[in-house]
Amino acid sequence: MTDGRPPMRPTRDPRVTLDDLVEVLLNKGAVLHLDLIVAVADIPLIGVSIRAAIAGMETMLEYGMMRDWDEATRAWAERSAVRRAIDLRDGEGVVCRMSGGHLLTEGIYTGWRPGTVYLTDQRLVVLRDEPREILWQTELGAVRAVRLEPERTVGGEERLRLRLALTDGREERLSAREPGKLRDLLTDACAGRLDGAFLFAPTPEEETLAEGHLWYHEPRRGGPLWRGGQGRLTADTLTWKSPVDARPALVLSRADITGLRRLDERGPAGTGGVLALETTARGEVRLAADDPEAWAAWLTPGRPVAVTG
16 A cells, blocks of 8 residues: 555454345445456456445435436336326326315215325316225316315314316315415416406305304213313304314204203303203213303204394
């Protein structure tokens, strides 16, 4: 060596196993520089020059190597998965996909069906993965107008929904994880075809007739438990939701309430009173309120709902 240090020579450690070698290669990697000349009778015939790096993919990407290949491979895998999911047509490409759903309206039935929303350069599709089924789809050329609308869920939460007007006169509603992004991408995909002057029909909002703090005697495996939360009453539905729950624990149609009794006991907080509702779907449902007389008047079947200031 020119710097006076002895040349590096291979060593053998009997304690090192194949697992140790694989761990070093994956976590730290190894760089191989090899220059080899094959000679016969002191005449050089073949030259070999090798420069190689061996490491796990995470280590490679961390050092900025093979990033283009990794991105191209991931994009190809995603396109293949999408093609298998929604049977892409020849030349059709996916613009975006995100979790979402479609509002199904058939006769008196209305309900959200969750799935995955796919926006391609030709269609808008809502797909359910298991069991695999296309819940709804439309050609982009059939979309006449699109806008975002706030909607209040049965739990009292405000969420943005995507409202579509189609050229055949129908209107559809979609939910999406990022409704604003989906609206913008859909608008770009339909550039030049949307009717900016289109007027959507007004959406009747379900009026809140009564709302306030309620205790709900929630059935549990170990026995019923009083829980505090927010009650909301509309012309058709009574809902109760705890602030720590994602969804309402109680959704009760007012048509299911067949009777109501005021129990001679205090609420769980030591104030107010307890109401027992007789229902066709859940049997007896118990609620406690600070103002049980007002809630009893609102909930009594057959009586008009009157909210006083």
